[in-house]
Amino acid sequence: MLKDFKPVLSILLRFIIIYLVLLFCYQFYLNSFKESGLDPFSRIIAEQVSWIQNALHYPTQLYNDVSKEQVWFYVKKVYVTRMVEGCNAISVMILFISFVFAFYKGLKTFIFAFIGLLLLYIMNILRIVGLNIVVSDFKQYERIAHDFLFPAIIYGTVVVLWLIWIKFFALKNENS
Template sequence: MLKDFKPVLGILLRFIIIYVVFILAYQFYLNSFQAEGLDPYSRMVADQAAFLQNQFGYVTQLYNDVPNEQVWFYVKEKYVSRMVEGCNAISVIILFMAFVFAFYKGAKTFLFTLAGFVFLYIMNVLRIVGLNIVVRDHPQYSKIGHDYIFPAIIYGSVVVLWLVWIKFFALKK
């Protein structure tokens, strides 16, 4: 009976091991910056979101809150949101990468994860920009935007990438 499920169990085991290794490595990274406020990667995401907002005419400044490990977005003379570690989408990217590596297909696996990482990074920066604009100009939609619409964008992007990986790479003979 288990013999029939061996390939599925193998993929599931690979996924779990890869996911745990990536999460532990990420936690080690976060712990090394704990005393400095927001980690450099999250800060880079915030900086790029602020840059884009400025390009779109939403004058934005960032304010570090080191003790609370966050950065505040000050947009058009109003505090609209704060960037914390969870906003950087790394946990979502780790989930994406663990799934792709569970269906390992040689060098194209690395190329696809790199391309997927870049795509998800861009989508996340755009998600933060969009959320800041909604909160600034339409605060009545901030809760639904933050809790439902904008998470759907990043998770939906991951699902689309997974479907592309399975359909065009992993199951291709």
């Protein structure tokens, strides 16, 4: 009976192991920057968001709050939002990678994972830009944008990528 579930259990076990290893590595990375404020990856994202907003004529400056491990976005002479570690989408990317590699299919797994991570990275930057613009110009929509709209965009992108991976790569018959 357990033999029938072996493929499913194998995929599930791979997912859990990959997820836990990546999560542990990420936590180790975060712990190494505990004393210096926001971690470097999150800081790079904040700087790229600032650059895009300035290019879109939303004058933006960044202000470090080292003790609280955050960076504030100062847009149009108002503090609109703050960048914290959770805004960098690494946890979402770890979830994405774990799922894709659970259905490992050789070299195309690495190619798809790289393209997917790049797309998630870009979507996350645009998500933060969008949130800053909404909060700057339409403050009354801040909560719905932050709590529902923009998370739906990033998680929706992950789900679409997973569906593409499963339909066109992972479960595709190799003999066809």
